[in-house]
Amino acid sequence: MDLQASLKTAIQQAIQSLYTDPSAAPEPGEVLLQPTKKEFEGTYTYVTFPLTKPLRLSPVEIGQRLGNWLVANSPLVRAFNVVQGFLNISLADIAYIQSLNALIADGVAGAQQPDTEATQANRVMVEFSSPNTNKPLHLGHLRNIFLGDSVSRILAANGYTVTKACLVNDRGIHICKSMLAYQKFGRQPNGTFETPESAGLKGDHLIGKYYVLFDKAYKAEVAELVAGGMAEDEAAKKAPLMLQAQEMLLKWEQGDAETVALWEQLNAWVYAGFAETYRKTGISFDKTYYESQTYLLGKDVVEEGLVKGIFYQKEDKSVWIDLTAEGLDHKLVLRGDGTSVYITQDLGTTDLKFSDFHSNKSLWVVGNEQDYHFKVLFAIMKRLGRPYAEGCYHLSYGMVDLPSGKMKSREGTVVDADDLVDEVAAVAAQAAADAAKGKLDEFSEAEKQDLFRLIGLGALKYYLLKVDPQKRMLFNPAESVDVHGHTGPFIQYVHARIRSIMRKAEEAGLSTSVPADEATATADRPLHETEQEVIVLLGQFAQSVANAGRDYAPSYVAQYVYDLAKAYNRLFADVSILSEPDAAKTQLRLSLSAVVAETIRKGMGLLGIEVPEKM
């Protein structure tokens, strides 16, 4: 049992001793502890105010009695003080040592090991990325992807079997636009059509180029029509390029061989481009759904809803659902001509996803502009009596803004994902040139490039993940690649620093993972304050991971790992490890350091960030 849990049990027993009817006392799980504020003496604080009513005692009186009971009865508690309703508890060194030893015995810093049987029963699908195949990935996608990837890892660490899924938006009018532009403008002077090879572009960038070309040419057409006296909205509908794109969509839906062949060719290039971006950023998926294969689904769900009387039909045959009871509106679920709308597809794909993997939970990592859509989707699923409806969750996140304002693809202000990843690696290389001194001398050029990418990605991922997903965030290019302060590279650096000491210790024949001798916890050999602090933090890792899983919040883990790294750096400045004369202290600090390094590695791993041995 970890330190906090043991202490809570002790406090609960103390509380029980104050009750005449012990069964009326709170459960150990209800005992809330908080870290003692710096300006007070103590490690943990228990707030006594809530007990004043049932016990009919003053907060101070309760604190005094609890404190006395704990000092008398719990070997964990060395001393206490009471300030108003706050009982500040000072732990005995033996408590820290036992806590550390428990972590060492666990193999590593206590993120719970998934129990296989439960894991099988806890299946969750996390859908993220969900790109369109008409343009390359950009900064907004990166926030989405890193979030989805990290949440997947965090859920896995909490005992879930996770399926990472991607739903590719590979069809529709916008895809036809880039296809049309390619057909019209893609022919080179030598008569052949442009390819990624001939253009020297990644496939997704090549297609993105044609999507932009379409938009330009289309706008020119609209302007011309308007100049000829047509109203703007009419011109937007009647521009030849738009009509041709619609015609192309119709052909695609009819399975026209030539159109389908073009579509397949262009999409194949885009997928190759995406694959490259995913590879560079360390992202993978277990399952990919293609909208071209799912967009017709959902009509039978609409039929089912009609039969059950959950949906209703208007005179024009369109199908609706009345969600006013849920505080939502009337929502169209099928057009009058029998064709699907966005939500029709999602009704179908949601069923499909659950039947494919028998998940009991499903997450959609999708931007907050679709909050309403998902409220409606989940409400419908509930009305339809889907048993999994309760397990549906929209992990909503805010937009990423630039210092210059919003990203607008039409205005060319989007930050391209590939460019960004290359750039952060370049900046990391520069930082290494400034700071790494001779540490990387024995690295080959390829190893260096890998390291710089690892650090650059560490900076970028950490920068995007440390912020609460719900909030829109500002992307400051200079800060995103910073290696100082509250950043990924700072944490990576602490890891490299510890590993360096570990190597030296091993060369000197010292072990780095033996439990500390409990006998060393004596009054004449007190633990240093920062040692206590680091041990307390280590004990909170598992809870932090659990909370992050509960709230789907990688930012908790990001904050935790930073706090740990920072506390360790303080320890490092305060005490000596290898040059400490007391061998028992050296041993304790080595073991402590090893657990810290491992916890940092694990924690960063949950963010999808690797940590280096040297940097």
Place this chain on the structure above:
RNA sequence: GCAUUCGUAGCUCAACUGGAUAGAGCACCUCACUACGGAUGAGGAGGUUUGGGGUUCGAAUCCCUACGAGUGCACCA
């Protein structure tokens, strides 16, 4: 207009979900063991938590309200 999310130091973000004198980083100013890895550590300055009410032992957090910002309110996806 209706719905919804957000508003915390000059800037970017925290605050264990209602607890003490609201914490970090960046930027600015000091300082540090001849550096077990200085991509470091310590300190200073910086706040009426957008304004105003309310709930209670106690509010950045919950409720109401005003203001400001984002997003959604298509038979687009």
